[in-house]
Amino acid sequence: GESVGLHLPTLSVQEGDNSIINCAYSNSASDYFIWYKQESGKGPQFIIDIRSNMDKRQGQRVTVLLNKTVKHLSLQIAATQPGDSAVYFCAENRGSYIPTFGRGTSLIVHP
Amino acid sequence: GAVVSQHPSWVICKSGTSVKIECRSLDFQATTMFWYRQFPKQSLMLMATSNEGSKATYEQGVEKDKFLINHASLTLSTLTVTSAHPEDSSFYICSAEGRASSTDTQYFGPGTRLTVL
Numbered sequence: 001g002e003s004v005g006l007h008l009p010t011l012s013v014q015e016g017d018n019s020i021i022n023c024a025y026s027n028s029a030s031d032y033f034i035w036y037k038q039e040s041g042k043g044p045q046f047i048i049d050i051r052s053n054m055d056k057r058q059g060q061r062v063t064v065l066l067n068k069t070v071k072h073l074s075l076q077i078a079a080t081q082p083g084d085s086a087v088y089f090c091a092e093n094r095g096s097y098i099p100t101f102g103r104g105t106s107l108i109v110h111p
Numbered sequence: 112g113a114v115v116s117q118h119p120s121w122v123i124c125k126s127g128t129s130v131k132i133e134c135r136s137l138d139f140q141a142t143t144m145f146w147y148r149q150f151p152k153q154s155l156m157l158m159a160t161s162n163e164g165s166k167a168t169y170e171q172g173v174e175k176d177k178f179l180i181n182h183a184s185l186t187l188s189t190l191t192v193t194s195a196h197p198e199d200s201s202f203y204i205c206s207a208e209g210r211a212s213s214t215d216t217q218y219f220g221p222g223t224r225l226t227v228l
Contacts, residue, residue, distance in 0.1 A: 042222060043219035043221045098160065102154065103154055
């Protein structure tokens, strides 16, 4: 189900480093997963998605890994840039187009 | 890519008044739109699913009479917060599912910041 917390986990990295943001999902029946990026005061922006029949998918500077055994999803950002600073949400879909959002992780990139 | 707009981007109103927020799909037709609310440092919570030409489906715990949703056309859905109170202050975000989406994703609007005094 939905995960709501009072404090967002925070990941701080140096510019140029690789970032790994993790997410645990709740429902083993979920078959589609999405990572969103949300900058302050804006709506979520689609980054990358992956279906449950895959365990890895690569985009431009981003890679999503899916481990269905432990219900874990990760987003890897290569050569992190200050413009990558944002809150990142994973979302899971269970046979519909309505994503259930995870808690979110705040990524802070230091120049 | 598909663009979804919201209007207004922010609004301040007095307690007891009603506020209408518009969500438009600019370059595609959206048979289904979704409304979310987001409190500071928290995740997005789905409020309701809006289908063109029919009544919205509300999530558990969301008051139908409080949050009126109208989806009169394939490009416009509105959310009206009736008799707003300070606890309704939040960031409201809509999303739209395209009729001919190439991917199984929703397109999100930029959000509307509602502050009720």
